[in-house]
Amino acid sequence: xxxxxxxxxxxxxxxxxxxxxxxxxxxxxxxxxxxxxxxxxxxxxxxxxxxxxxxxxxxxxxxxxxxxxxxxxxxxxxxxxxxxxxxxxxxxxxxxxxxxxxxxxxxxxxxxxxxxxxxxxxxxxxxxxxxxxxxxxxxxxxxxxxxxxxxxxxxxxxxxxxxxxxxxxxxxxxxxxxxxxxxxxxxxxxxxxxxxxxxxxxxxxxxxxxxxxxxxxxxxxxxxxxxxxxxxxxxxxxxxxxxxxxxxxxxxxxxxxxxxxxxxxxxxxxxxxxxxxxxxxxxxxxxxxxxxxxxxxxxxxxxxxxxxxxxxxxxxxxxxxxxxxxxxxxxxxxxxxxxxxxxxxxxxxxxxxxxxxxxxxxxxxxxxxxxxxxxxxxxxxxxxxxxxxxxxxxxxxxxxxxxxxxxxxxxx
Numbered sequence: 001x002x003x004x005x006x007x008x009x010x011x012x013x014x015x016x017x018x019x020x021x022x023x024x025x026x027x028x029x030x031x032x033x034x035x036x037x038x039x040x041x042x043x044x045x046x047x048x049x050x051x052x053x054x055x056x057x058x059x060x061x062x063x064x065x066x067x068x069x070x071x072x073x074x075x076x077x078x079x080x081x082x083x084x085x086x087x088x089x090x091x092x093x094x095x096x097x098x099x100x101x102x103x104x105x106x107x108x109x110x111x112x113x114x115x116x117x118x119x120x121x122x123x124x125x126x127x128x129x130x131x132x133x134x135x136x137x138x139x140x141x142x143x144x145x146x147x148x149x150x151x152x153x154x155x156x157x158x159x160x161x162x163x164x165x166x167x168x169x170x171x172x173x174x175x176x177x178x179x180x181x182x183x184x185x186x187x188x189x190x191x192x193x194x195x196x197x198x199x200x201x202x203x204x205x206x207x208x209x210x211x212x213x214x215x216x217x218x219x220x221x222x223x224x225x226x227x228x229x230x231x232x233x234x235x236x237x238x239x240x241x242x243x244x245x246x247x248x249x250x251x252x253x254x255x256x257x258x259x260x261x262x263x264x265x266x267x268x269x270x271x272x273x274x275x276x277x278x279x280x281x282x283x284x285x286x287x288x289x290x291x292x293x294x295x296x297x298x299x300x301x302x303x304x305x306x307x308x309x310x311x312x313x314x315x316x317x318x319x320x321x322x323x324x325x326x327x328x329x330x331x332x333x334x335x336x337x338x339x340x341x342x343x344x345x346x347x348x349x350x351x352x353x354x355x356x357x358x359x360x361x362x363x364x365x366x367x368x369x370x371x372x373x374x375x376x377x378x379x380x381x382x383x384x385x386x387x388x389x390x391x392x393x394x395x396x397x398x399x400x401x402x403x404x405x406x407x408x409x410x411x412x
Contacts, residue, residue: 040073099329175205199223200231242319250331306345
């Protein structure tokens with residue numbers, strides 16, 4: 001799945017979700033601590049394209065162009081990543097197993113405490129709660145640990161030259177060059193994901209131009225620094241301009257009455273909380289949900305899975321990333337950072353009839369038998385499938401790489 005980002009912001013947490021591997025699955029496929037294996041290589045077509053781009057682009061000075069392209073080049077790995085994005089949709093349960101894992105919640109709580117004074121100051125200026133900003137940070141770069149280390153000029157110029165989304169990435173290239181010309185960062189420090197998403201909260205260049213702020217007051221909007229202040233403030237500014245209302249929830253987990261008409265659900269169907277209450281919708285403790293304005297019922301897994309009553313702030317997060325799972329992931333992680341409970345509703349079994357506890361047990365048993373899944377999160381990705389295949393081959397079973405209750409029984 002390539003997460004829907006409109007044309008404003010890409011983030012590791014969304015773009016790279018398809019690259020997460022079940023068993024130790026994590027959003028964000030690159031780490032600031034573990035360099036990405038990328039390289040530039042000679043490409044006559046790329047060189048010709050760059051020369052043409054420089055000749056026709058008059059909005060950026062030649063001195064900036066010279067500095068930007070001095071060490072830039074064609075990066076084949078970027079093209080490979082762009083052409084091989086796995087198109088699939090994770091279940092909400094799998095998504096949240098990554099987005100609100102115990103590790104991410106723990107790190108989020110620690111990061112929130114560590115940066116509390118800064119986040120409080122940002123909240124006072126922009127009216128966006130610090131735990132929400134921290135949750136976006138957590139999903140986009142694992143609290144700054146996976147910001148990306150590919151030179152942005154190389155990445156976006158490679159994608160602009162390649163042409164599949166040439167106009168979009170040429171626009172990003174021009175914006176990146178203007179950021180350099182403004183003096184916010186130097187070309188060697190302007191690094192990010194393969195798609196040009198930058199910094200702690202993964203702004204693409206055009207979004208940076210629109211929303212990035214200099215909260216520290218040093219004259220630079222530095223979202224690349226190890227100090228996340230400007231990046232966190234920029235995220236708050238983005239959400240504020242997207243309609244965030246301080247003091248209002250993103251959503252509330254609710255119980256639906258028996259026989260609830262699923263046709264009434266959906267983000268485009270809004271009613272007052274009074275109207276929903278009249279239909280029998282209650283929060284998880286059986287209470288009527290307070291009036292936070294027009295509300296929608298969202299049921300990502302259908303009426304058999306968790307349900308949420310969502311409000312205006314849900315829509316504000318969609319401006320950052322339009323994926324429904326992403327929005328719930330941010331909202332739920334922001335709640336968990338404050339010590340609120342995990343989702344209480346039941347998730348339906350997967351296509352193989354397995355619950356997440358079954359998949360976690362299967363991963364633990366595979367690893368104990370020498371077929372390492374590299375984690376036990378219950379999310380089935382390439383490493384878990386490889387472990388399954390290895391186990392099946394060792395037992396002269398049909399090698400499918402697929403989880404199943406029968407496989408789990410054979411492991412026990």
